[in-house]
Amino acid sequence: MNLLEISKQAFVIAFLLYCVAFCFYVVTITGKTWKNRDPQLHERKWGRISFITSTLGLITHLVYVFTRWVWSGHIPVSNMYEFMTFLSLMIILAFTILYLIYRKSLLGLFATPLAIVVMAYAAVFPKDVQPLIPSLNSIWLYIHVTLAAAGDAFFAVGFAAGLMCLLRTIDFKGTDKSARRQKLWLEITFYSIIIVVGFIVSVFAFRASGYEAIFTSNAAQGNDAGQVSVAKEIYNLPPIVAPHGSHLESTDSFLGMSKPLVEVPSWFKGVNAGRKTNTIVWAFITGTILYGLLRFIIRKPLSEAVAPALKSIDADDLDEISYRAIAIGFPVFTLGALVFAMIWAQQAWGRFWGWDPKEVWALITWLFYSVYLHLRLSRGFHGRKASWLAVLGFMVVMFTLVGVNLIIAGLHSYAGTD
Structure with missing residues (x-):
């Protein structure tokens, strides 16, 4: 068995371990309400099992990276399959770091499915190992892409904690205009996530059928x-x-x-x-059908169905985790996506800045999180306001990573599908 085959198997095993870890995190959180159970003892026991499982997935994921790296001769971040897989690795790594700091198992309930969706999304793209094009054959590939992905990963964890905070604090029984607006936008967020899932489902379904x-x-x-x-x-x-x-x-x-x-x-x-x-059209069609089926089965908005699981969680803790994750990710993203990216652009293309769509959206992402931190530190944005910014910020990140590559043509189009 060669290294490439080991890498492919490690990818599948890591994906399955993350799925199992997610199930364990569900048991950790929801099992506290079972009768004749000590909630704290239950959470400690299953939280430990869940974390060990996700850590095993992280270790296996690292095996994928290093074996593919050795086989190809370069860090596996040169196309959409490799980069999105690497991003999912960094999301789990960021979650692991924050878990060791805060010991909040509930964060795994949102971080692991986020990594699972990103890995499934990565699997849609061609998996062949290709030689680097000349503009990518540089040491700056390791520095720029790795740090940019690490920054995005912490933003993803900030998004997960922010979304949890919104689910914890929004009054789903409220009937005033503000409550209705909050519930609507939260449901739109869940619908957007289902759209991504719909994209993955539609591609794999028709690929399995051999459609052409x-x-x-x-x-x-x-x-x-x-x-x-x-x-x-x-x-x-x-x-x-x-x-x-x-x-x-x-x-x-x-x-x-x-x-x-x-x-x-x-x-x-x-x-x-x-x-x-x-x-994109099929993603919306399949995602809308999936969303409709879930609503039909649950008989209530998805956000309202998930919210009861968070009753025992301190909203202030979630708000603090979201802020800390973004505060860690911001300087890392600044170095990777802007500073080192501009140095590499000067070496590869002879200019620091060229208004390429990917450059523009990286700048928009940086400006957005700059505003977030400014409002957080100087204007006292906490709780629900800060959480909405964390959620919206990650939407900007995902458009920068996915939308720009798949929709807008530019110098970074080599990171597309084929």
């Missing part, structure tokens, strides 16, 4: 308009949105769908713009 649709289009080569090549674009999801100016060469049947409904606008730029847009 092929589009062809003519494209000019170089500056000579007389030289034309045939470009081929392969869909693994039923084509609702077709590439601009393309012809459907072949498609598998799905619910009688024989042709796309619309064509992507010509101003949608970037590699595989039609396929990426189609994937």
Whole structure:
């Protein structure tokens, strides 16, 4: 068995251990209400089991990183599969650090599923080991990407604690305008998370079925308009949105769908713009169906169904954990995503700043968390206000990581799907 196979197996084992750890964290929190149980003794026992399991997952995850690193000759962060897998590793590492400080098992109830979703999302992308392109072949790859991912991971834990704080403090029985607005936005947050899950479900479902649709289009080569090549674009999801100016060469049947409904606008730029847009549409369709099924089964908003599990948790502790996580992540992100990134950009492209979409959104992320810390320290933003900022901030982070790579064309497009 070669190192690459060991790496692939370590990825699967780490994923399964995180799933088991999440189940244990559920037992840790919900089991305290069982009859004839000492709540503190139960939480200590199962909290220890849960933490050991997630730590074993972290160790196995590190085995994945090092074996793939040795096999490829570079740190595995050069494409979407590798980077998102590395991000999930850093999320668990950030959670582990904060757990050792605060000893709050409940944080694992949100941090582990977040890492699981990120790993599942990573598995959607091609897993082949590819040689580094020239602009990535630098020591700054190790410094820039590693620190940026570590900063994002602490922001993710801050998001998890902030979301828990909102679930703990929002009055779900309130009928005034403010309470209704708070409940609505919290449910929108849960819906957004389900959309990501929907994306993963739709891709894996159609991939397992072997679905394929092929589009062809003519494209000019170089500056000579007389030289034309045939470009081929392969869909693994039923084509609702077709590439601009393309012809459907072949498609598998799905619910009688024989042709796309619309064509992507010509101003949608970037590699595989039609396929990426189609994937986003399917993510919303599948996510909405999943959300509707969950609402039908639970018979109440998802946020309201989760909230009772947090009754015994001190909201001030959650608020403090969220702040500490962001306070740790901010300087790490500043160094990795901005300072060292600009140094690398100067060496690779001959300029410190070029208004590339990824650079712009990294700056927006940095400015957002700068405002968060300013409001927290100088304006007394605590509790619910700070938690909303932590949740919104991570939405900005995820758009920077995912939306920019999959939607907007730029110099960082090499981190896309193929």
